[in-house]
Amino acid sequence: MQPFPRITVEVPVLGVGSGPADYEGLAQRVDSLRRVGGLHMTLLHIGILEDFSRDVTEWTKGITSADAAARETVRWLRSLPVLGAFSGTSDRLIVLGGGRIAGLEVDVPQQVHDFQVSLVEGLRVLLDGLLVDNVDDFILSSPALGFRYPHWVPHVAVGRPKSRSRGPVGIPPMTVAFGESRVRNGRFLPAVD
Known part of the structure; x- marks a missing residue:
């Protein structure tokens, strides 16, 4: 049986640094370095739609x-x-991820922060319309949403850290280019009238 895909709002990475060598140089500090073509920055994680919907139903005690x-x-x-x-x-x-993921922390323009905040605000409005009470508590406790912290840190997961150090590691500065935002796995969403 095909597993249900995770739904996120994200921006794809179009390029890192001035050429392939800049990104490949991260292999000195990162194991299992991911391909640039598959990199993205998550702006909002919804999770598996069926799990998210079940979380809402359980939270509302079946009202929704x-x-x-x-x-x-x-x-x-x-x-x-x-x-x-x-x-x-x-x-x-x-x-990130309790030490299992290495990510590039990215300094992004203010409009990206504003857009991410608008997504969270939109999620709050959606949940209020779904009759979820204590919306912020729901957001932080829904297993599907997977929010661990209320503060968003712009980052791109690139592999597994080689070092057991939990602190940030300095790297040569590099530009990260992103494409337009999209709903990841949006093609798998069901049709609605």
């Missing part, structure tokens, strides 16, 4: 059905505005 939650979430995702392409800079690697 999983079908209704899924339908309204798909409508919301399809109505999101698009953030235009932009560039950021990175000069350090950070450790």
Whole structure:
């Protein structure tokens, strides 16, 4: 059986540094360095739609059905505005995911922060419409959403850290180019009327 895909709002990485050698140089500090073509920055993680819908139903004690939650979430995702392409800079690697992931921390333009905040605000409005009470508590406790911290750190996961050090590691400054925002795995969302 095919696993359900994770749904995120993200921006794809179009390029890192001035050429392939800049990015490949990270292999000195990162194991299993990911291909540039598959890199992205997550702006908002929704998770597996079925899991998210079930979280809403459980939180509302059945007042909002999983079908209704899924339908309204798909409508919301399809109505999101698009953030235009932009560039950021990175000069350090950070450790994420309890030490399992190395990421480029990226300094991004203010409009990217503003867009990410608008996504979270839109999620709050969606959840309020789905009759979720204590929306912020739901966001921080929903297993599907997977929020660990209320503060968003712009980053691109690039592999596994070689070092057990938890602190940031300085790297030569490099530009990171991003494309327009998109709903990852949006083609797998169900049709809604």
